[in-house]
Amino acid sequence: MPxxxxxxxxxxxxxxxxxxxxxLAGVSPKxxxxxxxxxTGVSPAKVNAVQRAVAQLNYRPNFTASALRRSxxxxxxxxxxxxxxxxxxxxxxxxxxxxxxxxRDVMIFAGSVDEDPAREKILVQAFTARQAxxxxxxxxxxxxxxxxxxxxxxxxxxxxxxPPVGVLADAxxxxxxxxxxxxxHHLVAHGHRDIGYLGDLSTIATAAxxxxxxxxxxxDHGIRPQPDHIVHDLHTEDAARAAALRLTTGxxxxxxxxxxxNLVTIGAIRALRELHQHEQxxxxxFDDFPLADLLQxxxxxxxxxxxxMGLVAADLIxxxxxxxxxxxxxxxxxxxxxxxxxxxxxxxHPRQS
Amino acid sequence: MPxxxxxxxxxxxxxxxxxxxxxLAGVSPKxxxxxxxxxTGVSPAKVNAVQRAVAQLNYRPNFTASALRRSxxxxxxxxxxxxxxxxxxxxxxxxxxxxxxxxRDVMIFAGSVDEDPAREKILVQAFTARQAxxxxxxxxxxxxxxxxxxxxxxxxxxxxxxPPVGVLADAxxxxxxxxxxxxxHHLVAHGHRDIGYLGDLSTIATAAxxxxxxxxxxxDHGIRPQPDHIVHDLHTEDAARAAALRLTTGxxxxxxxxxxxNLVTIGAIRALRELHQHEQxxxxxFDDFPLADLLQxxxxxxxxxxxxMGLVAADLIxxxxxxxxxxxxxxxxxxxxxxxxxxxxxxxHPRQS
DNA sequence: ACGGATTTCGACAACGATGTCAACGCAGTG
DNA sequence: CACTGCGTTGACATCGTTGTCGAAATCCGT
Numbered sequence: 001m002p003x004x005x006x007x008x009x010x011x012x013x014x015x016x017x018x019x020x021x022x023x024l025a026g027v028s029p030k031x032x033x034x035x036x037x038x039x040t041g042v043s044p045a046k047v048n049a050v051q052r053a054v055a056q057l058n059y060r061p062n063f064t065a066s067a068l069r070r071s072x073x074x075x076x077x078x079x080x081x082x083x084x085x086x087x088x089x090x091x092x093x094x095x096x097x098x099x100x101x102x103x104r105d106v107m108i109f110a111g112s113v114d115e116d117p118a119r120e121k122i123l124v125q126a127f128t129a130r131q132a133x134x135x136x137x138x139x140x141x142x143x144x145x146x147x148x149x150x151x152x153x154x155x156x157x158x159x160x161x162x163p164p165v166g167v168l169a170d171a172x173x174x175x176x177x178x179x180x181x182x183x184x185h186h187l188v189a190h191g192h193r194d195i196g197y198l199g200d201l202s203t204i205a206t207a208a209x210x211x212x213x214x215x216x217x218x219x220d221h222g223i224r225p226q227p228d229h230i231v232h233d234l235h236t237e238d239a240a241r242a243a244a245l246r247l248t249t250g251x252x253x254x255x256x257x258x259x260x261x262n263l264v265t266i267g268a269i270r271a272l273r274e275l276h277q278h279e280q281x282x283x284x285x286f287d288d289f290p291l292a293d294l295l296q297x298x299x300x301x302x303x304x305x306x307x308x309m310g311l312v313a314a315d316l317i318x319x320x321x322x323x324x325x326x327x328x329x330x331x332x333x334x335x336x337x338x339x340x341x342x343x344x345x346x347x348x349h350p351r352q353s
Numbered sequence: 354m355p356x357x358x359x360x361x362x363x364x365x366x367x368x369x370x371x372x373x374x375x376x377l378a379g380v381s382p383k384x385x386x387x388x389x390x391x392x393t394g395v396s397p398a399k400v401n402a403v404q405r406a407v408a409q410l411n412y413r414p415n416f417t418a419s420a421l422r423r424s425x426x427x428x429x430x431x432x433x434x435x436x437x438x439x440x441x442x443x444x445x446x447x448x449x450x451x452x453x454x455x456x457r458d459v460m461i462f463a464g465s466v467d468e469d470p471a472r473e474k475i476l477v478q479a480f481t482a483r484q485a486x487x488x489x490x491x492x493x494x495x496x497x498x499x500x501x502x503x504x505x506x507x508x509x510x511x512x513x514x515x516p517p518v519g520v521l522a523d524a525x526x527x528x529x530x531x532x533x534x535x536x537x538h539h540l541v542a543h544g545h546r547d548i549g550y551l552g553d554l555s556t557i558a559t560a561a562x563x564x565x566x567x568x569x570x571x572x573d574h575g576i577r578p579q580p581d582h583i584v585h586d587l588h589t590e591d592a593a594r595a596a597a598l599r600l601t602t603g604x605x606x607x608x609x610x611x612x613x614x615n616l617v618t619i620g621a622i623r624a625l626r627e628l629h630q631h632e633q634x635x636x637x638x639f640d641d642f643p644l645a646d647l648l649q650x651x652x653x654x655x656x657x658x659x660x661x662m663g664l665v666a667a668d669l670i671x672x673x674x675x676x677x678x679x680x681x682x683x684x685x686x687x688x689x690x691x692x693x694x695x696x697x698x699x700x701x702h703p704r705q706s
Numbered sequence: 707a708c709g710g711a712t713t714t715c716g717a718c719a720a721c722g723a724t725g726t727c728a729a730c731g732c733a734g735t736g
Numbered sequence: 737c738a739c740t741g742c743g744t745t746g747a748c749a750t751c752g753t754t755g756t757c758g759a760a761a762t763c764c765g766t
Contacts, residue, residue: 015506017752028716033754041714058502063482064417064428065752068721075417077462077483085438085463086448095439098465107479109430109460110438112451126460129416130430149411153368269647291644294622370722381746386724394744418722421751 016057025053036061067131078317079127080110081120081137083161088289089262089306090138093160096310097136104318106133115201115235117141128155134317136160142203144169156320158313161306162205168328170320172313176206176286179302179335180213180260181220183284186300186337187256188221191347192282194229196247196254198240198268200261202232210260210286229254240267248275255347256282262289265299282345284337293340300343302335309333369410378406389414420484431670432480433463434473434490436514441642442615442659443491446513449663450489457671459486468554468588470494481508487670489513495556497522509673511666514659515558521681523673525666529559529639532655532688533566533613534573536637539653539690540609541574544700545635547582549600549607551593551621553614555585563613563639582607593620601628608700609635615642618652622695635698637690646693653696656689 022032027046034042035050036059042050053059067075080097082090090112098108109132111123120140124147127135134156137144144159145166151157159171187195197214200207211230218225229247234240240263247253248271259265265285272278279297288303312331337343375385380399387395388403389412395403406412420428433450435443443465451461462485464476473493477500480488487509490497497512498519504510512524540548550567553560564583571578582600587593593616600606601624612618618638625631632650641656665684690696 018754019752029752030716030718030754031714034715037754043714046715060478060481062421062484062752064484065421065721066754068415068418068421068723068751069753069755070721071755073721075483084448085451086441086444088439088441091439091444094463095437095465098438102464105479107462107464107483109462110447111455111460112448125413126458128413130428130460131415131417266644266647273647289643291619291642291648294619294626295644295647296649371724372722382722383724383746383748384744387745390724396744399745415722418751419724421753422722422724423751424725426751 016059017062018059020057021050021053021059024057025049073131074133074321075131076104076106077130077132078106078108079123079130079132079135080108081123081127081135081139082110082112083138083140084112084114085110086112087262089161089287089304092306093136093138093310093313096307097314100311100314100318113138113140115140115204121146124150133321134158136313136317137164138162139164140204156317158316160309160313163330170313170316170328171330172309172316173330173332174206174304174309175332175334176209177213177216179286179304179337180210180258181217182335182337183258183286183302183343184214184217185220186339186343187258187282187284187347188217188223190256190282190344191350192254192256193221193223193347193349194226194252194254194256196229196244196257197225197231198234198243198247198257198259198264199230199232200264201235207232207260214258214260226254234261234264234267237263237267237270240264241271242267244268244271245275248272248277248281254281256345257284259283259285261285262287265289265301269295269299278342280345282343282347284343286335288338295342297342297345298340300338300340302337304335305333369412370415371412373410374403374406374412377410378402426484427486427674428484429457429459430483430485431459431461431487431489432476432483432485433461434476434480434488434492435463435465436491436493437465437467438463439465440615442514442640442657445659446489446491446663446666449660450667453664453667453671466491466493468493468557474499477503486674487511489666489670490517491515492517493557509670511669513662513666516683523666523669523681524683525662525669526683526685527559527657527662528685528687529562530566530569532639532657532690533563533611534570535688535690536611536639536655536696537567537570538573539692539696540611540635540637540700541570541576543609543635543697544703545607545609546574546576546700546702547579547605547607547609548576549582549597549610550578550584551587551596551600551610551612551617552583552585553617554588560585560613567611567613579607587614587617587620590616590620590623593617594624595620597621597624598628601625601630601634607634609637609698612636612638614638615640618642618654622648622652631695633698635696635700637696639688641691648695650694650698653693654691656691658686658689662686 018029018032022029032050035047084090094110113119117140136158138161143166144164148167157169163171231243234243259268285301288301292299371382371385375382385403388400437443447463466472470493489511491514496519497517500510501520510522516524584596587596610621612621638654641654645652
């Protein structure tokens with residue numbers, strides 16, 4: 001159906017195209033395109049005519065069509081496969097990506113995986129089908145070999161928080177092992193030798209790393225970990241609370257806890273409160289959370305820096321998009337132990353020194 | 354440049370197109386398209402050949418090109434103009450949108466405005482340029498007339514948390530006025546008559562509504578609000594803390610506070626702690642926050658339900674996208690007062706009844 | 707006034723995909 | 737045997753935009 005002038009006038013209900021603008025301005029679509037894109041070499045008279053037509057028709061360029069035609073094919077969009085856009089870690093990461101992307105006029109597509117491996121693939125597919133220029137992935141599945149094709153096809157893929165398996169790619173990880181070890185060293189230094197471990201799903205790579213750090217640190221002090229004081233697979237606050245209740249009311253309860261994830265920390269705190277042990281039993285949590293400093297006692301944590309991780313990931317992405325080449329590299333972002341009170345409750349084995 | 358067979362074999366570095374698939378399978382692009390889209394009326398032999406070619410070339414359809422050609426032109430993407438993807442309100446809203454969108458295979462573009470009116474327009478532009486099928490907007494500017502064109506062009510636009518100005522559109526709002534009034538009634542019922550108000554930027558519509566509710570509730574009880582106990586434009590935790598410190602150490606300090614926003618609430622709590630007044634001065638905050646129940650005293654709040662607001666907004670969007678028509682409507686999502694302790698500290702005017 | 711350089715402009719094809727439609731092959735019918 | 741009808745298939749145009757390239761108009765210096 002050809003576009004006639006009278007149609008254009010009547011067509012307030014539909015979006016104007018460059019053809020419509022060109023027709024109204026009495027120029028070719030190509031010239032209209034030139035004006036819209038601010039190219040030089042168009043006579044002032046035509047520039048004016050096109051600009052008036054643009055305003056009159058409220059023309060908005062179709063960026064997807066433009067990207068399709070353009071040589072680079074860039075869509076100026078990055079896909080972020082996150083754990084859950086609503087949790088603080090993911091959303092801080094998301095925000096960091098956005099901040100860097102904003103300076104380049106790039107948008108972020110974000111989606112939540114909820115630890116569902118199938119969902120991870122679905123989201124990656126959805127983002128690649130929409131021609132995302134790059135992907136940021138917090139993997140939930142146990143293998144990301146399916147991403148090899150995207151990477152060889154030139155799409156930068158950066159893994160964040162958890163390392164890739166089955167494929168070589170850049171990764172930005174917290175130093176989970178060192179962070180967990182620091183927590184344990186801190187507790188031992190405050191006189192604890194019987195330190196309970198409460199952790200997330202053992203399928204999650206970071207959880208495994210933190211357990212490893214916990215065990216290594218204990219072994220550094222010649223302490224043999226008590227198997228029944230190590231509990232995995234606590235994926236909800238309530239599961240963590242139940243586990244902490246059980247351990248604390250058992251015979252020979254731990255004198256301190258290392259809680260290896262946010263919700264686990266909070267669940268454990270609830271349990272200790274209920275048992276009125278929160279001023280007696282020490283606790284260090286992995287991953288900081290808002291208001292940790294306002295609780296009684298304030299909660300000592302090993303803080304990650306998800307915002308910084310996002311900044312690093314975004315930097316890698318844009319360096320790759322700018323054409324830089326390098327071997328896939330893993331970047332460790334350090335953690336920081338923040339003593340606030342709960343981790344400084346002294347235990348029964350004060351240091352001799 | 355034409356696609357030759359040997360090019361296809363060598364072209365592992367570039368993304369395969371439907372042309373490549375068709376060529377390798379020995380069929381026309383149209384037939385390949387039919388197979389990829391699962392249309393009927395293709396002989397089993399060709400279906401097989403195409404599927405093999407798809408697998409061999411790791412073909413992934415270009416959804417943006419498809420959307421461009423398709424009659425509906427839907428991109429299966431919704432733009433969300435949020436306050437800040439990293440704050441709990443926005444991210445809960447975001448997540449609700451995602452949950453509903455997921456069931457329709459629709460993705461969410463999200464961006465943060467940070468209360469910057471210019472940024473609001475930029476994001477809307479970016480989303481419409483990318484042909485988002487619909488927009489969810491938490492406005493920060495004082496006028497959204499610029500969106501009228503999108504709406505008449507048939508793009509559903511739903512305002513959330515704050516009403517639109519200068520344009521008619523659906524809106525999903527918390528019942529700010531009633532919620533604020535409920536907080537004040539609650540405090541009065543516990544013996545308070547001198548209730549300080551600490552609020553966010555007065556340019557934000559919700560802040561104005563909450564102040565209005567506060568004033569009306571006071572007036573219902575025949576209380577004249579004290580002008581110097583009303584402080585606006587507290588947009589950071591620290592500004593709120595400073596204001597609470599100032600009011601509380603002034604002569605004739607309020608016996609209770611209504612803090613009209615999240616960070617303001619937390620800032621006020623910090624101030625009261627520092628002055629050791631947190632067990633003496635009552636406080637009700639607007640908007641719930643995690644761990645409010647673990648503080649000492651636990652914090653009484655008027656809870657909004659951003660997740661529900663997102664669900665309602667998403668429902669409106671998809672009903673519009675499905676072709677339903679109705680006059681723009683405002684949906685009020687009720688708030689809920691959650692007594693936890695800080696709001697039940699009794700004041701100097703216990704009720705006679 | 708002339709030739710050549712420069713500027714301005716539009717026709718055309720193409721990006722990757724699909725709607726339209728006509729052509730083809732093959733079976734069944736009169 | 738010619739004809740109809742159905743199921744397959746591909747040629748072509750098109751979505752909105754821009755890269756390429758040559759034509760036309762304008763400019764300059766001599």
